[in-house]
Amino acid sequence: MQQRHHLNVAREVAILTWLRALRLPGVVRLLGTSECSNNVYLTFEACEGGDLFTRMRGGGCLGRGEAAICQEVIGPLLSVLADLHSLNIVHRDIK
Template identity: 35%
Template sequence: MHFPTTPDRECLEKEPKILQLLSGCPSIVRLYRFYEDDDSLHMVIDLCNGGNLFDRMSSGTSFSEAEAALMLKQLTVAISYCHRLGIAHRDVKPDNILFDSQGRLKLADFGSADWFGVSEDGTMRGVVGTPYYVAPEVVMGGEYNEKVDVWSAGVILYIMFAGAPPFYGDSPAEIFEAVLRGSLRFPPTIFCSVSSDAKDLLRKMICRDVLRRFSADQVLRHPWIINVRETQVNG
C-alpha cells in the first residue's frame, strides 16, 4: 500500500487499526502483522486462496437456497460483529467476500470502513461504496447509519438468486437513479422457485425506509436464516 499524502496515509492506517479490533470474528479476515517501509504499509492477513464471491457469481455458479442462506448467515455474523463494535464496513460487495482453503467466508477490505460509534447520534457521512450495492441514503449524500451494510448484503443475496442486481443501469449515474427510484421486484420467471421466507427477508433488507430496514441482528433472527443447516449444504 502506497500513501503519498497525509490524508491518504491516515486513511490507510485506519484499516489495520480496525482489523485489529475485529480480530475475534472468524468470518472477518484476521490481521497478523502490519509494518511500514519508506513509502508503504504492509499487512499480513489470512491466506484466502479459495477465491471470492464475485468470481463464483461471474462463473455462472447457481446457489441453492441452503447455500445462499448459509453464505448470508456467515456474512451477517461478520457485519453484526462490526456493528456491535461501532464499525460500519460501507463497501460490502462480492469482491470483498473471500474464501479460505476450507471454503469459509471472510469479509475483507475495510478501506472504506468507519467508526459510527464515535458520533453522538451514531451516524456517518460520505459517498462511499460501489454503485450496485450502495444504499439510497448514501447516494443522497446525507447522514446515514450502519444499516447501509444490511442493504448491501441484501443486494448480494438478490444477485445470488437472480444473477443480476435489483437496480441497474448503463452508468453509475443511471444505477444511482435506479437505487433511489426503482422498485424491488421479483420476476416470476426467476423467483418462482424461491421461497416466500427468502423473499420476505429480501424485502426487509433492501428496504428504503431505514427505520423499517432490518438490522444485522434481526437478519440473523429471521426464520429463513435460523432454519438453515450446514448439513443441507454439505449433504
C-alpha cells in the first residue's frame, strides 16, 4: 500500500475507533480491523433493514411521498451529519 494511502486509512481507522466509544445514534460502529500485505479490512456492525437503495427499490419508501421520505431518511441523516460536524468530522462518502 502506498504511504499516502496507508496514512489516509490509518487516519480513518483512528477516527472510527474514537467514534466507536462515543456511540452516536446513527453512526455505524467499527468492530475491528485486520491487515494483510496490500489490504486493510474494516469490520462494521450489521445494520438492520439493509441499505437505502434496497429499501426504496423494495417499496419501503416509494409511493409514500416526499414528506415521508424526508421524515424517515433525510431528517435523521442530517441530524447525524450535524453531530459529526459538531465534532469537526466531515463525512466524504455518504451512501
